[in-house]
Amino acid sequence: MKTTWEILEKSTGKLTVEIEGEQWETAQENAFNKIAKNVEVPGFRKGKAPKEMVRARISEQDLLMEAINHNLSDFYKEALDEHGVEPVTQPELSMESLTPQEVKVVFTVVVKPEVTLGDYDSVKVDLEEVEVSEEEITGELENLQNQFATMVVKEDGKVAMDDTVVIDFEGFDKEGVAFEGGKGTNFDLKIGSNTFIPGFEEKLIGLSVGDKKDLEITFPEDYQAEDLAGQPVVFKVEVHEIKTEVLPELNDDFAKDVDREGVETLEDLKENIRESLLHAKEHDAYHTAENAFMEAIVATGEVEIPEEMINEEADQLLQDFKQRIQQQGLTYDMYKQMLNQTDEDVLEQVKPDAVKRLEMRLVLEAIADKEEVTVSDEEITAEYENLAQQYGIDTKQIEAMAPRDAIAYDVRIKKVYDFLIERHHENVGSHSKFEEAHSHE
Numbered sequence: 001m002k003t004t005w006e007i008l009e010k011s012t013g014k015l016t017v018e019i020e021g022e023q024w025e026t027a028q029e030n031a032f033n034k035i036a037k038n039v040e041v042p043g044f045r046k047g048k049a050p051k052e053m054v055r056a057r058i059s060e061q062d063l064l065m066e067a068i069n070h071n072l073s074d075f076y077k078e079a080l081d082e083h084g085v086e087p088v089t090q091p092e093l094s095m096e097s098l099t100p101q102e103v104k105v106v107f108t109v110v111v112k113p114e115v116t117l118g119d120y121d122s123v124k125v126d127l128e129e130v131e132v133s134e135e136e137i138t139g140e141l142e143n144l145q146n147q148f149a150t151m152v153v154k155e156d157g158k159v160a161m162d163d164t165v166v167i168d169f170e171g172f173d174k175e176g177v178a179f180e181g182g183k184g185t186n187f188d189l190k191i192g193s194n195t196f197i198p199g200f201e202e203k204l205i206g207l208s209v210g211d212k213k214d215l216e217i218t219f220p221e222d223y224q225a226e227d228l229a230g231q232p233v234v235f236k237v238e239v240h241e242i243k244t245e246v247l248p249e250l251n252d253d254f255a256k257d258v259d260r261e262g263v264e265t266l267e268d269l270k271e272n273i274r275e276s277l278l279h280a281k282e283h284d285a286y287h288t289a290e291n292a293f294m295e296a297i298v299a300t301g302e303v304e305i306p307e308e309m310i311n312e313e314a315d316q317l318l319q320d321f322k323q324r325i326q327q328q329g330l331t332y333d334m335y336k337q338m339l340n341q342t343d344e345d346v347l348e349q350v351k352p353d354a355v356k357r358l359e360m361r362l363v364l365e366a367i368a369d370k371e372e373v374t375v376s377d378e379e380i381t382a383e384y385e386n387l388a389q390q391y392g393i394d395t396k397q398i399e400a401m402a403p404r405d406a407i408a409y410d411v412r413i414k415k416v417y418d419f420l421i422e423r424h425h426e427n428v429g430s431h432s433k434f435e436e437a438h439s440h441e
Contacts, residue, residue: 005085010306011305016106017079017104017106024101024103030070039057088312091108125296130282141250148248156208157242165188166240166243167186172236174232209240251266252264301366314350317354368415371416374412
């Protein structure tokens with residue numbers, strides 16, 4: 001077998017494979033033997049007829065196609081190994097010659113692009129200084145008050161904004177006919193929640209228990225029910241009950257009711273809130289700095305990614321997206337219809353993210369090579385165990401689902417990522433602040 005490898009442009013190369021002589025003759029002979037088992041010759045059982053009679057019933061083209069189809073993947077793999085070529089997508093195939101004497105195949109192969117690393121050691125990103133304001137503490141206290149609020153019936157009052165009313169209602173179109181979905185009994189409605197169409201809740205303000213009122217409302221032009229969109233209607237409403245929220249007083253008793261560890265007084269609660277908010281802000285600041293740091297690392301390198309790799313990565317992102325929206329109770333077709341988009345539109349939207357993911361991965365791979373980051377068998381085994389624990393299944397199931405080389409790759413990328421963060425932690429703010437934020441992970 002003769003092979004040649006020629007790199008072209010944008011990480012695309014031409015791998016030429018020529019098979020002739022004894023190797024190609026053997027391939028054809030094996031193909032003949034395989035086809036011959038199913039050839040019927042009158043007067044003979046299958047596979048028992050003389051070779052010459054069987055050969056006469058097999059066309060040269062069928063024989064050659066069987067020979068190449070049966071051996072093509074082996075020829076391709078052997079040629080890849082010979083030249084150390086690592087394809088990143090399926091190759092395109094061109095058959096330049098296919099005769100009894102020889103076969104010549106040209107594979108157009110996309111390979112992993114070369115990465116030119118920059119001075120990633122010099123990258124510096126500051127860790128943002130964070131603090132908690134009194135306004136934020138007050139806001140959190142108000143949230144807690146709302147969580148512990150109680151509903152009290154208004155005996156003699158009138159409906160006001162933020163009250164909850166218990167009502168009966170029924171809607172009628174301009175012809176006076178009740179329309180579908182427009183009726184409710186003992187319905188709890190919070191005024192200002194925008195649960196109903198615009199104007200409905202506002203027109204209840206000022207009513208008292210026992211009041212009945214006809215609400216003249218016009219449905220929005222973009223209402224989902226086409227027969228009601230933009231149409232004037234009348235809702236007949238009766239108020240049965242009015243309830244209002246009563247917030248607990250901010251004092252030491254309230255602080256104890258919140259039931260947080262170490263909190264006995266209102267001042268304790270305020271300090272607890274301050275610490276919680278500060279921790280959350282430090283966590284966000286750390287991740288913001290970490291992401292900015294890694295993006296800056298990637299920006300120091302240069303890589304020209306083949307379009308085929310981008311398309312394949314974009315397609316993977318699309319598949320992930322489809323799974324996520326299914327978990328939210330939507331189908332992908334429903335999503336496209338809502339946004340009036342095609343498959344091509346969605347793919348174009350995810351392509352920038354595909355490029356960013358590929359750039360990050362390729363640069364990290366190149367740094368791992370330069371820094372000689374390796375992965376041990378023990379680390380791979382530990383990762384299998386971590387995944388098994390994460391998904392709540394047996395380790396052997398994970399091993400069957402995820403190839404060992406894929407796990408090794410993921411572990412290596414994680415190691416170089418952590419290596420860069422640890423080695424350059426002094427560049428992400430001060431050393432102590434970085435270590436403190438990192439310790440919360």
